Amino acid sequence: MKAALLRAPNDVLFGDVADPTPERGDLVLKVRAATICGTDIRIVSGRKTMGVRYPSVLGHEFSGEIVDAGGSSRFRAGDAVCVDPAIACGHCAYCKRGLENVCENLTAIGYEVDGAFAEYIRIPGRALETGNVFAMPDGVSFEEAALAEPLACVINGQEKVGVERGDVVAILGSGPIGLLHVKVARLSGARRIIVSEPNPARREAALRAGADVVVDPVNEDLKAIVRDESGGIGADVVIVAIGVPSLANDALGLARLRGRVSLFAGFNKGEMAPLDVNAIHYNELIVTGSFGLTRLQFEKSLNLIASGQLDTKPFLTHRFALPAIGEALETAARGDAIKVAIVS
Incomplete structure (x- = not known):
């Protein structure tokens, strides 16, 4: 598949990478929309290094369509979903206190797990088990759903x-x-x-x-x-x-x-x-x-968008196809845009 591979600071290569290889219980999504976050810009520029792997695929604000449901009883191929990318362990001292956003064993899609600046993305089965995968409400576009993560933060x-x-x-x-x-x-x-x-x-x-x-x-x-x-x-x-x-x-x-x-x-x-x-x-x-988000806040965010109480459409000012990821990142870094989306 095609993806934007971060090989080192200021070195993003668009090209072929291996297709996702899901284990039992994992989901595979075709990425339909992924928005660029200020954190992505800081990582690409080398101003943020903690938790960053090289090489890796960034992108943690996204939505997509399931192409492999991994035997899930909740979802099936063709379902439109969005994902809270911060997967808490559920058993550390902070998770027990309901503070899952500061989980000691937090796994973040787009950091520890390859992200959504790609044609396809693997969602670990644990994210499904913990309730990090959400069905997209009727009437919500893929681009709007991608903004549920920053809104939840x-x-x-x-x-x-x-x-x-x-x-x-x-x-x-x-x-x-x-x-x-x-x-x-x-x-x-x-x-x-x-x-x-x-x-x-x-x-x-x-x-x-x-x-x-x-x-x-x-x-x-x-x-x-x-x-x-x-x-x-x-x-x-x-x-x-x-x-x-x-x-x-x-x-x-x-x-x-x-x-x-x-x-x-x-x-x-x-x-x-x-x-x-x-x-x-x-x-x-x-x-x-303030750091990150919880699943409850992600759900609140999605509901605000779906109900029309919070209109995110005006925020999406620039759209690029995945092959133009370099131009998309440059546009976001310059501040010319409000929110830049990679769409397919």
Whole structure:
């Protein structure tokens, strides 16, 4: 089959690889849509190396059609499915506490298991046993279903930071993740949503997604605008939705007393930034991280898309066929697109 093989940082070769060789119980899907994540870009560029294998096939946001059901009693060939790519073990100390996204033995499709930038993908039988494989709801396209994974990660982040009805929410960064945060914050009942983004096209995208105010942090005083929009006290919630370490400290200065700050975005290994620990201490700030997703959050995400409560279609701005994976990755890395999809 054809696939995009990551051989080393900045070395992605499109060509022939071995067909998936499923063991009993595994599924094989024909990939119908796979979207490019910021994490994929960081891996390709070499800025993220932890857990990365060479050679490997990336792609963890995807949907497809079953071509080999592996003897499953739940699914059959021809079924349209999407997959939560984070497979928890179910028995470690964290899984027992219901914290499967930080499972000690997490197996991730697109990292430990070859991913979806390929014609076909093997889904381990364990993913079927654990309930990581979901039938696609009627009316949901393959492209929309591929976005269930990043949306579920955003749901996880907002559940951690506790966005509540009536909150003023400031979001730093208006890439695909920042825009999803806008959508989810609005569904959670946020009163005012302020988005900080230097890219004018992405500021416009934030307004279309439902932001009330967009700010150019290069030429405008973000802190003054947040205070003005919040009655002078600062945001209830601040979400760092882009992996720029210095923004973590900026976020502390935007939050009100006893405000909540989410360091949602992943940062490159070795990148450090000072934090004003006195601001955390004296202002009684709650600062939280956010990693991955759970199966329940994936299901919530899929239901939000299927019900029409959260429209992901406008996010899909660029589409490429698999042979153009190099151009697709370059487009995503440049920031020209909101979300880039590989479709078949």
